[in-house]
Amino acid sequence: MGNFNYHDAVAVAQIIFFVISLACGILLCTRHGWNKSSGFLILVTFSIIRIVGASFRLATISNPSRSNYVGALICESIGVSTLVILNIGMLTRLNRCLPVRHQIGKKMFSVISLVSIIAVGLSIKGGSDMAKQLGNAAPNSFSKAAVVLFTLVYVGAVAIFALLLQELQVVPLGEKRLLACFAACLPFIVVRLIYALLANFSHGREFSSINGNPTIWLCMSVVMEFIVVTIVIGISLTLKKLEKPTKASEPTYT
Template identity: 25%
Template sequence: MAHLSPQHDVAIAEVIFYSFAFLTAIFLALQHGFGKSAGWYLVVLFTLIRLLGAAMYLATLQDPTNISLYIGAATLQSAGVTAIIMVQVAFLGKCVGLATHENVIGRDGQKTEEEGKASIAQVSTGRLRVVQLLLLAGLICGIVGGTKSSQHYTDTGTFNATDLSVVGLGVTLGGFGLLVLAAAIVALKLPGLRTPMGYSDELSGMHSYKPGRPESPNEIETATAQRYDGKTRRTEARWLIIEVLVSFPFLLVRLIYSCMFIFKHDNNFSTIFGDVGYFIGMSVVMEMIVILLAEVVGLTLTPRMAEEKALKAANKQRSRWYEHIPVIGLGFRLYRKHGNKY
């Protein structure tokens, strides 16, 4: 069994930190709904990647001659930087989802609802998905390129970046630039949000209400709106955009660390064989701060599941006993929903 090196100490710290982060991410994903909570499943994925990478590197203590363990750890390290940027794109999408149907006013306070929608639509969820696909392509290139670089080390004893690694990091840098631009646009529009006329929950993963005749009694809709009113939505949207903006400096440092190895071929910035000081200060700590920010903000958001559960409980409590009778109850519910239309 080999002795503990500084890199192994870092791996132990990562296992401890990301074990708690992984459990918290699972909790948040369950709270906000796994299927519609864009962002949280990516946080789960990133924390899992870091856990597996650290575990593989610690496994080299038992088998220090197993090159496959080093290859796996290096590949997972290269994949993580793109995954954590994808988390921020998804969070920006959540923010846009909250603000899509909001009224936006300028400094003169005269912008109409249509103008507000048009201005915030500059960063649509569809365009953000394009950025996600771009980053996904960079992620795939990074994984394949990292595998080939590690295999080249096995054959020659030198660890150099391949063309695919260069392309993958270049695509990731492009996606990061688009993310910064999109976040700047949203941040400039967000402070002017007025009381909403309803909002899109496509990416927010939260229960929404829209204008028009409610499907439940008026008092239930009012209670739901009071629990989760426009002010709450605007506050949550602002927290999300603040988290995205604050994470940018840390992500930039992390990207610079990758660029120094991929583009400058400086082995001091290798995640496996490089200087451990650079690795800790420019990679490990930066990623931990970003994940910590994301999960702290996530704990402040209104759980989608709690909203749906409260609404179902209110509907059940306020419904009449005869509405639970087959056929008769269905007729009453259909009349309440569509009666005024005829």
């Protein structure tokens, strides 16, 4: 059995935080709907991924098997995608509440979703291959391609955010806080993406989430995710349920 170390302590903190996040996500889905378009199902998904990933990491203490490392690496990789999509979900909801003539075309959101799916697939393959090296895990072409795609997806999200800002005058008063939510999360997601890029493209191993510098991982990855999720939950709990637009193309709330 291995020793309980810095990485493991952070994993425990992740489990505690994301169990609370999961409960909030379930509450929001119950209130706003469990369909993908509500934008909150991804919060549940992200929380589960992080709980499972942290559990795999803790499992390596007593059983440092390849399967546990595979699980930890895959969850760490695909979690970046769900974090980005979590913010895109806010923009999707905002777009839905706009009058039809002011909405951004669904094709843009569809392209982002497609790229995200491809990136997740690459992350799973990359994480699986990296775990085969166990203690000497190193980024491969699949994981590098995935993080580049994740970054491009977020650039696309920022572009959508800029377009929605131009429609500010027709955004319902209660929904304008979603724009503030995206803006508040932006610097923290950027730091998280920078960490992912450094982990894959820098030559130093200190940016590895598995066997790198745990303080760097904590500050540039884990804490950034905690802050983003806290902001999203804090804003989301104040939102009213968004119903389908009426014939006059105005959203209704309950």
